[in-house]
Amino acid sequence: HVQLVESGGGSVQTGGSLRLSCAASGVRTGPYCMGWFRQTPGKQREGVAVIAGGGGTKYADSVKGRFTISKDSARRTLLLQMSSLKSEDTGMYYCAAREGWGLSMTASSFAYWGQGTQVTVSS
Numbered sequence: 662h663v664q665l666v667e668s669g670g671g672s673v674q675t676g677g678s679l680r681l682s683c684a685a686s687g688v689r690t691g692p693y694c695m696g697w698f699r700q701t702p703g704k705q706r707e708g709v710a711v712i713a714g715g716g717g718t719k720y721a722d723s724v725k726g727r728f729t730i731s732k733d734s735a736r737r738t739l740l741l742q743m744s745s746l747k748s749e750d751t752g753m754y755y756c757a758a759r760e761g762w763g764l765s766m767t768a769s770s771f772a773y774w775g776q777g778t779q780v781t782v783s784s
Contacts, residue, residue: 662687663773665756670778677746677782683739683756683775692762695732696771697741699752699780706755708766710741717764723749746782753777 669681681697692714700706710720710730718730729742739756757771765771 665773665775667756667775667778670780672781673746675784678744681741681754685737693758693760694764695739695758698755698757698768701752706768711766713764714762719764748782751782754780
């Protein structure tokens with residue numbers, strides 16, 4: 662039973678930085694694609710950044726150059742370093758995982774989800 666627990670959210674001013682962490686447990690041996698998604702009220706959950714089992718990454722255009730996704734396989738931890746934050750980055754951030762080698766930013770293709778951590782960026 663895969664469990665994902667996010668941490669690191671909070672409130673920050675425009676231009677600031679935050680680092681999100683996702684601790685994974687119950688993960689079977691094998692490749693996983695993991696990623697970060699965010700959602701604001703009234704909007705669909707959108708992909709922010711994903712990392713494949715082989716290490717390849719993909720980012721939403723809106724965060725390229727500002728966010729960095731990484732993983733510590735030994736500690737089973739997924740990270741998202743967010744810099745130069747903007748008000749439009751505000752939202753609930755979710756960690757997600759799916760089995761396999763593929764790289765996807767489609768939320769419906771992810772089987773496992775955390776409870777989310779809130780990020781609020783204000784001026």
